[in-house]
């Protein structure tokens with residue numbers, strides 16, 4: 001697979017074209033941002049760890065019937081993925097109250113939710129990713145009822161799968177964000193699944209193992225991501241071999 | 242109907258019990274607030290005008306098959322209504338971009354929407370009425386799927402009816418907010434329908450005839466409400482007689 005030119009550089013990743021029209025390379029940078037890019041730092045090795053974690057999770061989800069953009073890992077920071085037309089709706093699934101949800105609705109952080117809650121946000125840094133409802137998605141024409149229905153159903157399936165995945169390594173999956181894209185008439189799970197886009201709490205100690213460490217200046221950001229990766233490898237890579 | 246004691250005093254109205262368990266009196270104050278009560282003024286006559294406008298609109302909606310809490314007008318500022326358990330979800334219908342919608346999604350004020358858009362907000366001043374989606378409403382248990390479905394359907398019917406109602410008096414209905422309540426196993430349209438809870442623009446001049454005059458310190462607030470009332474009476478009360 002030949003890497004050609006930069007198609008898009010985002011806050012945490014770069015997308016490169018390849019010699020196939022159907023495929024792009026997703027390159028994971030060490031850049032780490034929060035608050036829609038207002039806070040920014042380079043955290044050594046983060047890109048490698050996130051590429052590793054994302055690879056294992058996409059393989060796990062594919063094995064359990066979820067259609068993702070993942071094709072194969074090419075190098076420590078590079079992943080070959082199916083080229084998608086990204087739907088500008090971030091789908092968030094929450095199992096426990098935290099972050100903006102807690103602030104918005106006055107629910108104490110750590111309160112378990114009665115049922116997994118799906119929220120939608122318009123992917124737009126300038127507008128600070130405002131919350132939307134399905135009605136907005138249809139009216140603005142970002143996705144059809146059928147597409148959003150599929151995304152919601154898939155997000156809930158992913159939620160169940162990831163809850164189990166992390167539960168096995170003594171991590172509580174608090175919430176996570178997904179992005180979907182259109183590829184050859186199908187909707188695929190795209191982007192990344194990493195501690196940048198999930199809230200992960202150690203089940204025993206409650207320790208935060210995700211990007212909140214960066215947002216809240218708690219330190220040991222990459223160390224925590226590495227700990228998540230270490231547990232994943234110990235539990236999942238060993239069994240496979 | 243005997244007025245008994247104050248049941249609840251809100252920002253713009255007071256609810257009194259009566260000698261019937263099923264009925265309460267809704268008293269319209271001159272108090273006018275914005276930004277969840279942060280800005281506050283007493284605007285002489287506003288309560289009377291709003292009671293008048295609400296009365297005519299509830300009668301009009303009832304005539305067209307919408308079930309409301311309205312029973313009868315008792316005095317210039319008082320309306321007898323069916324006592325409801327208010328559902329803490331404000332239902333907003335937008336036909337044209339304005340206000341918080343324009344800010345949230347970067348859509349220029351005055352842009353017509355492709356289709357009427359229904360939005361939901363959690364009625365909670367302390368939290369500043371945060372936006373919610375149907376999923377939040379179900380998860381928090383504020384209303385069932387069936388109840389919210391009925392509220393949404395009714396809100397869209399009310400939108401069509403009010404668009405016609407205001408169109409006839411050369412006013413563009415930009416958006417409006419509804420509250421619903423449970424009464425004897427039914428969902429009724431409750432609260433008020435007035436320039437405090439609608440955006441109303443003169444069709445010819447674009448002049449603002451609603452509470453935005455107060456929010457934005459444009460002056461002539463009650464004068465504008467009176468102009469809306471004058472047109473309503475001229476068009477609707479005369480025909481009826």
Ligand SMILES: Nc1ncnc2c1ncn2[C@@H]1O[C@H](COP(=O)(O)OP(=O)(O)O)[C@@H](O)[C@H]1O
Pocket residue numbers: 008009010011012013014015024026069081082083084085086179181190191192
């Ligand atoms: N399979 C794919 N095809 C095309 N674009 C993708 C794919 N997967 C993810 N993307 C997009 O590539 C970008 C990834 O880089 P990122 O740094 O996360 O960007 P951003 O700052 O926009 O979130 C995102 O805009 C994401 O939506």
Ligand SMILES: Nc1ncnc2c1ncn2[C@@H]1O[C@H](COP(=O)(O)OP(=O)(O)O)[C@@H](O)[C@H]1O
Pocket residue numbers: 249250251252253254255256265267310322323324325326327420422431432433
């Ligand atoms: N039919 C009804 N039965 C009981 N309560 C009602 C009814 N109609 C409206 N209400 C409630 O009465 C209050 C009206 O007063 P208002 O000044 O608008 O209060 P608020 O400041 O809470 O919006 C609101 O809380 C409204 O939800």
Ligand SMILES: [Mg+2]
Pocket residue numbers: 010011012
């Ligand atoms: Mg991103």
Ligand SMILES: [Mg+2]
Pocket residue numbers: 251252253
């Ligand atoms: Mg009110």
